[in-house]
Amino acid sequence: MSAQIIRGIFDVLSLSSILILLVIGMAIIVGMMKVFNMCQGELVLLGAVTGYLCGIYLGNLWIGILLAPIVVGLFGLVLERTIIHRFYINPQGALLATFAIGLVMRETLRNRMSRQGTPVDAPIQGSIDIGGASLPVWRIVIMVVTLLLALAIGYVLLKTNLGIKVRATLDNPDLVSVSGISTKWMYAGTYAFGSALSGFAGAMIVPLQTLYPNLGYDNLILMFIAVMIGGLGQFAGPLAGAALIAVPGAIIGQFISPVTGQILILFLAIIFMRFRPGGIFQRGR
Amino acid sequence: MSEIKKVRFRRSAAIATSLAAVLVLAACTSGGSDTAASADNAEPVKVGVLTDMTGAFGIVGKSNEAVAKFTINEINANGGVLGRQLEMVLADSATDAAIATQVASRLVNQDKVAVVVGGVASFTRVAVRDVIADKGNTIYIWPASYEGGECSTNVWNTGSAPNQQVDPTVEHLLAEGNKTFFLAGSDYLYPRNILARVRQVVEAGGGSIVGEEYVPLDMTDPSNLVSKVLAAKADVLFEVVVLPGTAPFIKGVVDGGYKGKIAGTLFDEGINPLIGAQAEGLIGVQDFYLSVEDPFTKSQVAKFNEQHPEAAGLFSATFNATAWYRSFYLWKAAVEKANSFDTAEVNKAMDSVSLKDSIGGPVSFEPGTKHVNLQMYLGESKADGSNVILKSLGSIKPLECK
Secondary structure (H helix, E strand, C coil), rough: CCCHHHHHHHHHHHHHHHHHHHHHHHHHHHHCCCCCCCCCCHHHHHHHHHHHHEEEEEEEEHHHHHHHHHHHHHHHHHHHCCCCHHCCCCCHHHHHHHHHHHHHHHHHHHCCCHHHHCECCCCCCCCCEEEEEEEEEEHHHHHHHHHHHHHHHHHHHHHHHHHHHHHHHHHHHHHHHHCCCCHHHHHHHHHHHHHHHHHHHHHHHHHHCCCCCCCCCHHHHHHHHHHHHCCCCCCCHHHHHHHHHHHHHHHHHHCCHHHHHHHHHHHHHHHHHHCCCCCCCCCCC | CCCCHHHHHHHHHHHHHHHHHHHHHHHHHCCCCHHHHHHCCCCEEEEEEEEEECCCCCHHHHHHHHHHHHHHHHHHHCEEEEEEEEEEEEEECCCCCHHHHHHHHHHHHHHCCCCCEECCCCHHHHHHHHHHHHHHCCEEEEEECCCCCCCCCCEEEECCCCCHCCCCCHHHHHHHHCCCEEEEEEEHHHHHHHHHHHHHHHHHHHCCEEEEEEECCCCCCCCHHHHHHHCCCEEEEEEEECCCHHHHHHHHHHHCCCCCCEECCCCCCCCCHHHHHHHHCCCCEECCCCCCCCCHHHHHHHHHHHHHHHCCCCCCCCHHHHHHHHHHHHHHHHHHHHHHHHHHHHHHHHCCCCEEECCCCEEEEECCCEEEEEEEEEEEEECCCEEEEEEEEEEEEECCEE
């Protein structure tokens, strides 16, 4: 195989795994909890900031990658208990409230930064040579981690007792609460978990980009489209949705201009939504 | 007579007694250089400073604000303009064309500023231009390197035009023996116009373009473009991929094993630190680098960093710092030459004013072009983000508005 083809395949895998990694947290909060969480991008950003700060002050991005989900998870917990939980009965309100939270986080960071962005070095630098194409190691790490993470979370949600409780709570909170489970803490915990995953994604992808205030926000639309295509009310759908926009996007991008490619993908997404409004795994009809 | 002057005149007539005292004072502070003008206009002149303090270009706004303060304070400390102190009126255009129009209108109609300096991106210029220069009949100075073509009445450009940056860069690369060029940019007016100029100069000089690609402005991961650049194997990659795409794009190309030269219009101390070690070897032309040896430039930059620690490290050509600095001084020179703040008079004078000293080197308006002759430098970036000057190119004429 020529180096060019290897690079092409690598780009497809890399771009898809990055989008899936970004969407995992959102799959929990928007996909399963159905909270239209406009500050999801800023949860990614907060993870990236945590990673960056650990890189600067502890000299090690690995610690940042481990700390980011904890920091952002706790932040999500506080956010849910103070603000988000008030809006479960008012989705439009949640949209505005979370947008405002995101705006405050983004602009606060912008105000604190001394330049337009900061490069963050990956903990594993360099690239490996396969068939004449040199492939960055960190992108390979992201592919593997994304795959393992998606499988692990899928397993927890579908096969474990905790997963059943979570899904039951989101499905029918009244029935669950009479069964003696605290739905309040189930909701808070799930939101915190979704936040933690976004924080982790932020710390993982920041070396591929630069740390800048719109890091999460710039990906938000694509993440939302992935969730919409995947369908609400489940975990796997949004991940499949992410793959469904990233794979053709990356393939098309190799043959035509990226600008036309992006327009085409959004156009196809609209058509898809018209015929399968419930998402990929839509039941009935 | 302008509206401002009429108002001032009536008021000063009403307080004739205090005017006598003011007259003496003003004459003293201004060194008695222009007693008539000082007497008539003892109050400060308002100067509009319009930049993006918030939103995506907030960091550039931080730099612009500091440079404006620095320059205006310096002018005031040396006696102001025609004996009058300048009063800076800051307006935040918030990286948003609609907001820019509102604040520009406020500067012109409520604050009645004598001049507006400002704008970071061209969409802001286009949004505020008519409000300030046309409907507002106020001088508008656009202090940014940009895609060229701004020739409206009452509008003056103090940043570099495409030919001033592109021509010497491409000519240098061709002279080094590079033949094939790949052009890559973000998909909007600035990169497209810059790269159109690159194509023109490359083809005129016997080189060839082997590829031209644009990415959407909001694309955060330009992997596809990186692969195309690597596949093309051109001698030169001329790139105008703007933030936030710059760093991932250049890192991707360098780490992917690209062997040729990388050139662009946006490499300097302001942008390079974002790219990291992969900035090593980037080629470009600017009207200023921190390594410019001119003594006036060196002492001014040192003074700036001392007075504005909050913006230290933000004094760079790509943040338009040099263009902002000379904007106020060019306007001052035109007002003094016209001996009036009147828009029509200042316009007439502006066409040929020059500054013997400015940060980066001497500067002058090239008559009939509304753009400035600039000292340009060919620079190469180092891994730490600094730039070495390969060649001082002397003064280059803007090829605009002809």
